[in-house]
Structure formats: structure tokens, C-alpha cells
Amino acid sequence: MKTYDDEEHPIMSQLKSWFKQKSVDELSDIILNYIGESADEQSRWQLAMLNDQGGLSGGEIKKMITKALPKKQAWSYAEVRAYFHHSENMFVDIFMAIEQLPIDKQWQLTLHALVRLNTVLEQIDDSGGYRFDLEGQLNQRLSSLFNQQTWSDDEKAQWIFEHYKEYKYDVFPSVPEDFELTESVQCIFVALCQAEAEKRHKQGLDLSIWKEKYAFERLLEPQIEQAKNNNDLPAQCHLMAMSAYDERDHLKIAQLCLDHNELLDAEYWLKKAYNAVKKEANKISCQKFEVELRLALKEYQQAWQLAWQLFSQTPSFSGYKALITLEQKTGVIDDKCKEKAEHIFTQCYAENSYGNIVREADALLSFYLYHQQVAQARLWVKSHKAEPSKLIKLADLIVGEHPQEAIDLYARVVLPTISQSNNQAYQQATDLLLSLENKLQGEDAEALQVMINQVIKLHKAKRNMMKLLKTHFPACF
Structure with missing residues (x-):
């Protein structure tokens, strides 16, 4: 019985002393009046009574599970929270009742409760996850009871297989991972998956249908895992090939x-991947893999040519860095690589119909920053737009020698950020201004105030932004 320390729980201790002064009839009236106001409390005390009187039958416990998980619609957070608070309170006594029954009955009732939970969740929006505690308890109990069953290994494997080959329930333990299968049961389970996979393969599969492909791959997974554990690479490849449909499958x-x-x-499966390409654009993934394969084969010239072709087709700064990495691995194959890449990047700049730059449009700026060509970077940004992070990076590089340019670059980031009109953006803009302030001194700091005055003039209607500026830059007001 739980006891209460006088210092930690003074009210409870006082009540305990007061209750001791009451007669049995008085205490009964107090309890009955209390639980009479709540149907939930009545159900809980009824459970406690029946448990104390020698336990409940399986049928009675099923009725209690229904009371604990009633079918009703609940969509608001408050409704769902209250629903599962009621359920958890009821299941405290339900679990006690279940534990007094034989293992097979415990299994049946726990499974019944899980199925019931899945049923009621069809009409309850539990986006807040209020069911998770109850779900976890039911899942853990079902998994624990599995290996306590007196079933044969064949029966256990069959049950696992039936609940593995297709998802019967959304809320359920992971099959087979959560059930700690014995080696014998695992072997039978894998054999069942193999037999079903071979059956479906002989019947004919349409791997272009996602659901059919996924279901077939699921049957192959335990076999692939077994082959992996046995270090049987040919078997792994054979099994993976059975469900291969497009270039992604063959590239794996x-x-x-x-x-x-x-x-x-690897070269054999790469050819298969090329042949399986459904759209020309998807060929790029095959080419990227081929670069790695040519490198592994020490076919450096072919690797470089293909990598350069990829870069030329879809120029990007990350692609350029990949070329640099390839050079480091193979040695310099094209001594004009840098010059040609710069030329390609000069043709990348473009803006969309909204006046925003398109993807990789500012790759040339990244190129100049990477090679520390600051003068070229300064010249480029004067007539081109760029991502905010790159503008700030350049500004921080030149703030010492060209403070006004740095301030102007910060302004190009700060003003659009404030225009997003939310508190997170206001804080981000303020942090940028504070960062810049720490890098400026003397007259340069005064130039920053001029920029902040411009911000105030343009955005004075944004009160939360003005509060931040008044706090950190009071001299501007």
C-alpha cells in the first residue's frame, strides 16, 4: 500500500488521519458519492472489485475492453486526449485481470485489445499521439506472450508469416523483428516466404504496379537477409534481381x-541498369555510378570523360567539386578544367518570371569563393543576384578592406528577410545586423547606422521588428 510522507504530502497525510476516524459506512458513502459522478470511475471500481473477488472471465474482460475503447468519433486534441486518458485508466485494471488468466487467454485478449484499438482509430484523429502509451503496452505484451505460447514451431512461423506478408493492422508490433524468433521458427518463416515468392513469380508479376512490386519485395527481404548473413553474394544478387524493374533496382x-x-x-548489373532506363533523364544515375566503377577499375581516362560529360550536361558547383575530388584520385587529366568550368558557369545565370534566380544560377559566385577570387566575386555580385548565404560569406570576406560593400551586401539579405513578416525572420535579420556590427569599427559602424535607418524607414510599420531594433540599436531612434 502506498504511504505518504507528512512533509512531502501534508494534505494526503491529513486526509488519511481524517479517514481513520470514519466508520465503514461513512467511508462507503464518501467513495460511492465520489464514483457516482463518473461513469469512468464506476467502471474502474467495478473492475477492481471483480479482480478482488477472484478475477474476470475472458468474456467479461472483452466487455471491459469495449468500455475502455468505445467506438466514437473524436477529432479535436482535447477530445482525443480525454478519450485515451480514460482508456489508460481502465487498462490499468484490465491488464491486472488479464494476467490472472492462462497464457493462451492472455494472448487472445491482448490481441483482441490491439484489434479493437485499430478499429476505434478509424474514427479518431490521434495526430497528437495520445494513444502511444497504450499502444506500446499492448505491443510489448503481445510480443512477450508470443514465445510463451505452447504452439509448435510450424504454428508460430505460420502466424508470423500471415501477419508479415500483408499489413493487417496499422497499430501492431513490427513483424518479425519484435517477436524474437527462435532459429527454428526463423528458418520455417523464411521457407514460407520463399515458397510464396516462388508461387507469385510463377503466376506472373506486373512489377510496374507499385503495390504488387512492394508486396513481392517484402517476401524476398527475409531471404535476402538470410543470404547476407551467410555471406552469399550470388544469392543476394539473384533474389534482388527477381524484383528488379527499373535502373534504380539494378543499380542497387x-x-x-x-x-x-x-x-x-558490378559492370554486368550496370549494363542491366542502362537497359532498364525508362526515361532519358534517369540515365544520369547510371552515369554517376559508372564514374565510380571506372575509378575502381582504374580506368581513369574513361572515368574523367564521363564525369566531365555529366558536369557539362547539368552544371552545378557540387558537380565541379566532384571533378576536383576525381582529379585528386586520378591525377590531373585535363589541365584546363578550371578554365572550362568557369566558362560554363558564366552561362548558368538565369531568373524566373518572379525575378528570383533559378537553381545553380549563382554557381559562378560559389566557384570564385572556392578559389578565393574575391575581386571577381565582388564584380559579379554587383550585377547579379545570389543566394543570401553566399552574399553574407562574401561580405564577411571583404568587410575589413571594403566595409561599405559589405554593408550593402548585408542589406541585400536583411531587407528581403524582414519582408517575410514573421517573428522568426525579424530575429534572423537582427542577428545578421548584430553579427555585422561586431565586425565593424569607428566610422564603418556609423555607415551601418545609415543602413539601419534605411531599414527603419522601409519597415517602420512592422512593430515587432522595430522593438528588436530599439533594443539592440537604440542610437538609430
């Missing part, structure tokens, strides 16, 4: 072979 097999240094096999 090629990558597996490359990871195991089986380069000729």
Missing part, C-alpha cells in the same frame, strides 16, 4: 557488387 545490385569488390559483376 551493382552497388552491392562494387562494395564487395566484384567489379565485373
Whole structure:
């Protein structure tokens, strides 16, 4: 029985002393009056009474589970929270009642409660996750009871298989991971998956249908995992190929072979990937993999040519850095790479119909910053737009020698940020101004105040922004 320390729970201790002075009839009246105001409390005390009197039958417990998880619609957070608060309170006594029954009955009732939970969730929007505690308890209890069953290994494997090959419930333990299968049950389970996979393969599959492909891949997963544990690469490849449909599937097999240094096999699956390409744009993923394969085969010239082709087709600064990395691995193959890349980047700049730059339009600025060509970067940003982070990076590089330019670059970021009109943007803009202030001194700091005055003039209607500026830059007001 729980006891209460006088110092930690003075009110409870006082009540305890007061209750001791009451007769049995008086205490009964107090309790009955209290629980009479709540149907939930009545159900809980009824459960406690029946448990104390020797336990409940399976049928009675099922009725209590229904009371604990009634079918009703609940959409608001408050409604759902109250619903599962009631359920959790009821299940404290339900679990006690279940534990007094034989293992097979415990299993049946726990499974019944999980199925019931899935049913009621069809009409309850539990976006807040209020069911998670109850769900976790039911899942853990079902998993724990599984290996306590007196079923044969075949029966256990069959049950796992039936609940693995298709999702019966949204809320359920992970199958088979959460059930700690014995080696014997695991072997039978894998054999069942293999038999079903072979059956579906013989019947004919349309792997272009996502659901059909996914269901088939799920049957293959335990077999692939078994082959992996046995270090059987050919079996892994064969199983993965059974569900291969497009270039992505074949490239996964090629990558597996490359990871195991089986380069000729990797080349074989790469060819399969090229042949499986459905759209020309998807060919790029094959080409990227081929660069890595040519590198592994020490075919450096071919690797470089293909990498340069990829870069030329879809120029990006990340692609340029990949070329630099490739140069470091293979040695310099094209001594004019930098010059040609710069020329390509000069043609990348473009703006969309809203006046915003398109993806990789400012790659040339990234190129100049990477190679520390600050003069070229300064000249470029004067007539081009760029991502805010790159403008700030350039500003921080030149703030010492060209403070006014740095201030102007910060302004190009701060003003649009404030225009987003939310408190997070206001704080971000203020942080940028404070960062710049720390980098300026003397007359340069005065130039910053001029810029802040411009901000105030343009955005004085944004009161929360003005509060931040008054706090950190009071001299501007």
C-alpha cells in the first residue's frame, strides 16, 4: 500500500488521519458519492472489485475492453486526449485481470485489445499521439506472450508469416523483428516466404504496379537477409534481381557488387541498369555510378570523360567539386578544367518570371569563393543576384578592406528577410545586423547606422521588428 510522507504530502497525510476516524459506512458513502459522478470511475471500481473477488472471465474482460475503447468519433486534441486518458485508466485494471488468466487467454485478449484499438482509430484523429502509451503496452505484451505460447514451431512461423506478408493492422508490433524468433521458427518463416515468392513469380508479376512490386519485395527481404548473413553474394544478387524493374533496382545490385569488390559483376548489373532506363533523364544515375566503377577499375581516362560529360550536361558547383575530388584520385587529366568550368558557369545565370534566380544560377559566385577570387566575386555580385548565404560569406570576406560593400551586401539579405513578416525572420535579420556590427569599427559602424535607418524607414510599420531594433540599436531612434 502506498504511504505518504507528512512533509512531502501534508494534505494526503491529513486526509488519511481524517479517514481513520470514519466508520465503514461513512467511508462507503464518501467513495460511492465520489464514483457516482463518473461513469469512468464506476467502471474502474467495478473492475477492481471483480479482480478482488477472484478475477474476470475472458468474456467479461472483452466487455471491459469495449468500455475502455468505445467506438466514437473524436477529432479535436482535447477530445482525443480525454478519450485515451480514460482508456489508460481502465487498462490499468484490465491488464491486472488479464494476467490472472492462462497464457493462451492472455494472448487472445491482448490481441483482441490491439484489434479493437485499430478499429476505434478509424474514427479518431490521434495526430497528437495520445494513444502511444497504450499502444506500446499492448505491443510489448503481445510480443512477450508470443514465445510463451505452447504452439509448435510450424504454428508460430505460420502466424508470423500471415501477419508479415500483408499489413493487417496499422497499430501492431513490427513483424518479425519484435517477436524474437527462435532459429527454428526463423528458418520455417523464411521457407514460407520463399515458397510464396516462388508461387507469385510463377503466376506472373506486373512489377510496374507499385503495390504488387512492394508486396513481392517484402517476401524476398527475409531471404535476402538470410543470404547476407551467410555471406552469399550470388544469392543476394539473384533474389534482388527477381524484383528488379527499373535502373534504380539494378543499380542497387551493382552497388552491392562494387562494395564487395566484384567489379565485373558490378559492370554486368550496370549494363542491366542502362537497359532498364525508362526515361532519358534517369540515365544520369547510371552515369554517376559508372564514374565510380571506372575509378575502381582504374580506368581513369574513361572515368574523367564521363564525369566531365555529366558536369557539362547539368552544371552545378557540387558537380565541379566532384571533378576536383576525381582529379585528386586520378591525377590531373585535363589541365584546363578550371578554365572550362568557369566558362560554363558564366552561362548558368538565369531568373524566373518572379525575378528570383533559378537553381545553380549563382554557381559562378560559389566557384570564385572556392578559389578565393574575391575581386571577381565582388564584380559579379554587383550585377547579379545570389543566394543570401553566399552574399553574407562574401561580405564577411571583404568587410575589413571594403566595409561599405559589405554593408550593402548585408542589406541585400536583411531587407528581403524582414519582408517575410514573421517573428522568426525579424530575429534572423537582427542577428545578421548584430553579427555585422561586431565586425565593424569607428566610422564603418556609423555607415551601418545609415543602413539601419534605411531599414527603419522601409519597415517602420512592422512593430515587432522595430522593438528588436530599439533594443539592440537604440542610437538609430
